[in-house]
Amino acid sequence: MLSGARVSIFLASRAILRGGKVGTLLNILIIAMVFTNMILLSAIIGGAVNLFHDQTIDYVTSDIVIRPERDERTLFHVDELLDRVNRVPRAARASARYSIGGTLSHEGSMVSIPITAFNPRDEIEVTKIHEHIVEGDFLSPADDGILLGQFVAGHEDPGLDFFESLGGVRVGDSVEVMFANGVLKTYRVKGIYSTKSYQADYMAFISWEEMDAVLGTRNTEATEVLVRAQSGEDLDLVKLRLLQFGVQERVETWNEAMTQVIADSMETFSIIDKISLAVSLIIAIVVIGIVFTIKTINQRHQIGIQKAIGISNRIIIGSYVAQVLFIWLFGSLAGMVVVNLLLLYFSANPLEFPDGDVVPVFEMATMLENAGWLAGASALAGFLPAWRITRENTLDAMRG
Amino acid sequence: MIEVTDLQKTYRMGDVLVHALNGVSVTIAKGDFIGITGASGSGKSTLLHMIGLLDLPTSGSVTISGEDVTALPDYQRTLFRLEWLGYVFQEYALMHDLTAFENVALPMMARGVSEDGIRDRVLHMLDQVGLRARADHLPKELSGGEQQRVAVARGLVNDPEILIADEPCANLDSENSKAVLDLFAEINRERGQTVLMVSHEEWHLPYFDRVIRLSDGKIVEG
Numbered sequence: 001m002l003s004g005a006r007v008s009i010f011l012a013s014r015a016i017l018r019g020g021k022v023g024t025l026l027n028i029l030i031i032a033m034v035f036t037n038m039i040l041l042s043a044i045i046g047g048a049v050n051l052f053h054d055q056t057i058d059y060v061t062s063d064i065v066i067r068p069e070r071d072e073r074t075l076f077h078v079d080e081l082l083d084r085v086n087r088v089p090r091a092a093r094a095s096a097r098y099s100i101g102g103t104l105s106h107e108g109s110m111v112s113i114p115i116t117a118f119n120p121r122d123e124i125e126v127t128k129i130h131e132h133i134v135e136g137d138f139l140s141p142a143d144d145g146i147l148l149g150q151f152v153a154g155h156e157d158p159g160l161d162f163f164e165s166l167g168g169v170r171v172g173d174s175v176e177v178m179f180a181n182g183v184l185k186t187y188r189v190k191g192i193y194s195t196k197s198y199q200a201d202y203m204a205f206i207s208w209e210e211m212d213a214v215l216g217t218r219n220t221e222a223t224e225v226l227v228r229a230q231s232g233e234d235l236d237l238v239k240l241r242l243l244q245f246g247v248q249e250r251v252e253t254w255n256e257a258m259t260q261v262i263a264d265s266m267e268t269f270s271i272i273d274k275i276s277l278a279v280s281l282i283i284a285i286v287v288i289g290i291v292f293t294i295k296t297i298n299q300r301h302q303i304g305i306q307k308a309i310g311i312s313n314r315i316i317i318g319s320y321v322a323q324v325l326f327i328w329l330f331g332s333l334a335g336m337v338v339v340n341l342l343l344l345y346f347s348a349n350p351l352e353f354p355d356g357d358v359v360p361v362f363e364m365a366t367m368l369e370n371a372g373w374l375a376g377a378s379a380l381a382g383f384l385p386a387w388r389i390t391r392e393n394t395l396d397a398m399r400g
Numbered sequence: 401m402i403e404v405t406d407l408q409k410t411y412r413m414g415d416v417l418v419h420a421l422n423g424v425s426v427t428i429a430k431g432d433f434i435g436i437t438g439a440s441g442s443g444k445s446t447l448l449h450m451i452g453l454l455d456l457p458t459s460g461s462v463t464i465s466g467e468d469v470t471a472l473p474d475y476q477r478t479l480f481r482l483e484w485l486g487y488v489f490q491e492y493a494l495m496h497d498l499t500a501f502e503n504v505a506l507p508m509m510a511r512g513v514s515e516d517g518i519r520d521r522v523l524h525m526l527d528q529v530g531l532r533a534r535a536d537h538l539p540k541e542l543s544g545g546e547q548q549r550v551a552v553a554r555g556l557v558n559d560p561e562i563l564i565a566d567e568p569c570a571n572l573d574s575e576n577s578k579a580v581l582d583l584f585a586e587i588n589r590e591r592g593q594t595v596l597m598v599s600h601e602e603w604h605l606p607y608f609d610r611v612i613r614l615s616d617g618k619i620v621e622g
Contacts, residue, residue: 003512010509011497018497018538305493308454309554310482311510312475394454398493 007311008318015323023291024327030287031331031374036338038280038370043339043360044351045269051356052262053254058128059200061254062095062226063235064242069250074098074221081225081247082122088245090233095122096222098211101180104152104204109167111152115177115204117211117219126228129193129200136171136191142209145190146175149201153192162354163202177204183214196356199262277370281377288324288381296320296385303389304397313390317383324382325375332371339367401430401594402451402562407460409446409617420446421457422617430561431592433585435599435608443617444598445566451596452485452564453477464562482510486555488565488580492547494539500526500550501535507558525553529583545576552580556587563587565597569604581607 016024057063066085068075075081078096085094099114120139124130129147130138139147154165169175173189187206195201212219229238235253242251258266296303306316343362350357389397409421420443428434436444449455451462453469461470469480486507487493494503504522513521526532529549531542539547548568555563565584569577585607588595597608605611613621 003509007506007509010502011495014495014497014502302495302497305489305495306506307478308452308481308487308489308493309507309510310478310485311506312478312482315510395449398454398489 004312004315005318007315008322011306011315011319012322012326015319016326023295027288027291027327028331028334030291031284031328031378032334032338034280034284034287035332035335035370035374036342037283038277038374039335039339039362039367040342040360041276042273042366042370043343043362044358045273046361046363046366047351047358048353049266049269050361051353051358052266055195055197055200055356056258056262057254059195059197060127061252061257062126063229064091064227064239064251064253065257066094066225066227066242066247067250067252067257068223074223075225075249076221078220078222078225081222081249084245084247085225085227085242088238088241090230090238090241092228092230093122093125094225094227095119095126096208096225098208098219098221099223100211100214102204103178104148104166105176105178106166106169106173109154109165111164111166113152113202113204115146115179115206116223117206117208119208126226129195129205132193132195133191134194136189138191138193139205139207141207143190143207144187144210145206146177146187147191147193147205148175148189149203150192150194151198151201152204153189162198179214181215183216185214196354198355277373281373284374284377285381288327288378289384292320292324292382293385293388296389300389300392300397301400303386304392304394304399307390307394308398313387316390317386320386321379321382324378328371328375328378332374336367336371401465402428403463404428404447404451405461405463407447407450407462408458409443409450409455410458419617421450421460424460424614424617424619426612426619426622428594428596430594431588433588433595433597433607433609435597435605435611436614437598437600437605437611438614438620439600442614444614446617447612447614448564448566448596448598451562452487453481482507482558484561486558486560486563488548488551488555488563488568490567490570492539492544492551492571494547494550494554496539499536499538500531500542500546500553503539503550504553504557507554511558521557522553525557526550528556529553530579544571545573545579548572548576548580552583556593559591560593562594562596565595567598567600569599569601577601577604 082094082096085091095118097116097118099116102115103110103112120141139145151163152165153169154161154167156168166175169189171189171191174186175189176186178184229235239251239253303316339362346360350359404424404426407421407424411418411420424447436448438444450457457470461468469477472480501522504525505518508518508521523532526535529552531546531549534542534546568580581604584595587593611622612619
């Protein structure tokens with residue numbers, strides 16, 4: 001077995017060293033490009049997924065979100081809940097949100113969305129919306145203004161808007177809000193933010209005290225409580241601690257709390273990634289297969305000689321598989337160099353997507369996994385043509 | 401040692417059946433230097449290919465040292481060729497990516513011989529064919545005569561029981577042809593190896609212990 005492998009490698013090394021250099025280099029280039037293709041799309045998808053995750057954490061759920069049980073609409077005694085959560089070790093800060101349906105209108109444009117109240121001092125500790133103010137200011141405690149997401153504020157040219165918008169309201173403009181409880185109020189736009197997250201930028205916020213005024217009572221309920229964990233903490237552990245500290249409500253990490261739409265999107269990305277991988281592997285098999293079919297046909301005579309002098313089919317096939325694995329090795333290494341150059345480039349110049357800047361994620365584990373798949377595909381592409389020729393009658397093969 | 405029984409080989413060429421061998425039976429003793437002759441198309445190469453396990457007969461059998469080699473599966477025939485037979489072909493049949501040394505070494509490598517063992521034996525064989533100084537040359541850097549001598553060294557390197565040579569002198573001048581024949585005669589005499597050689601040259605005949613003459617796929621002499 002080992003001596004057979006030794007002869008296969010010997011024959012392969014001589015074929016590569018003394019065979020056509022241009023052909024070998026072209027094959028290496030093909031593998032490098034196929035490898036880059038396999039990694040690049042996967043990396044872009046990984047970057048887009050990361051962006052989704054980051055946006056979910058930074059603007060929508062924070063690290064952990066506490067929501068009412070499914071048969072309840074709100075969390076009760078929210079002050080007690082906040083006190084309890086803020087005492088939990090490894091939980092950095094909690095912020096309560098209370099949402100109520102509302103219709104915003106401005107100069108004939110109308111948008112119906114939930115209007116959410118929060119305490120700005122808490123909110124800036126658990127989300128990063130305040131870091132993305134593009135016009136005006138973030139809300140301050142007891143603020144009587146309204147904070148709008150970019151998609152809600154919209155543009156004067158409706159063609160620039162993804163959703164129904166207020167047609168380009170600016171800071172200082174007045175916006176009328178009809179709340180679901182029938183209260184009608186007019187707010188001055190305090191600030192407009194743009195996170196590029198479809199979810200976050202289609203929201204409107206008011207202060208907790210302003211919501212009290214809308215409800216006509218001091219509000220002690222919340223529709224959700226966002227919890228920021230201390231940096232680097234295991235979120236499952238923090239969630240466990242919250243439960244241990246007597247939080248009775250539905251506690252979910254950001255990952256668990258992702259909406260079904262986003263979870264489905266992730267699944268779709270994963271399917272696209274797998275299809276792309278399969279297509280890349282098929283391309284690799286076909287291209288290398290064609291190259292090695294031509295090579296083995298051209299070398300039928302030589303294969304016939306090898307068979308005639310007693311070299312087994314296993315050794316002959318092994319020599320072609322070894323050749324193709326050599327090409328795979330150098331092709332994959334070249335591909336890794338290309339991928340790392342792309343990484344440097346995209347780190348400095350992220351891909352601009354409508355929902356944010358995507359920096360492709362090149363993970364070594366993914367690269368090694370894909371290199372492994374490519375090795376299998378290459379070996380198959382080298383094996384099949386050699387196997388076909390070695391099955392021929394020795395004399396027929398020798399006649400070329 | 402070699403027993404050929406009622407060997408038939410029929411090829412189909414379009415609608416026509418060609419009987420390359422038509423009931424050939426012959427026994428060859430160990431250590432014989434056999435010449436197989438006949439006109440072109442008489443079936444001499446076909447007979448050699450059957451005995452050399454390079455092709456299978458339509459019917460009949462070839463028995464070598466009591467083993468019916470025509471009944472062996474493909475991989476065992478390959479192994480049998482490696483361990484029992486040495487070949488020298490008319491067109492040299494060298495691996496063009498391998499040097500003279502590597503070409504000669506290849507059958508030994510396939511048998512799993514150690515590197516030191518290979519080196520000593522290959523250099524000895526190249527010495528015997530007068531090509532030690534050309535050991536590192538590729539076939540394209542050698543003359544026809546030199547290539548054939550490399551092929552002879554390769555055919556003998558595993559010290560085979562049977563050497564099979566299909567018109568090994570066809571592309572050689574008389575001086576090189578004589579050198580090859582002298583070498584065959586020497587190994588036949590000194591090591592007792594059986595040599596089967598196809599030839600159509602009358603001046604080769606004195607080298608052979610016995611001549612098998614074929615005509616239209618049948619043995620007419622020997």
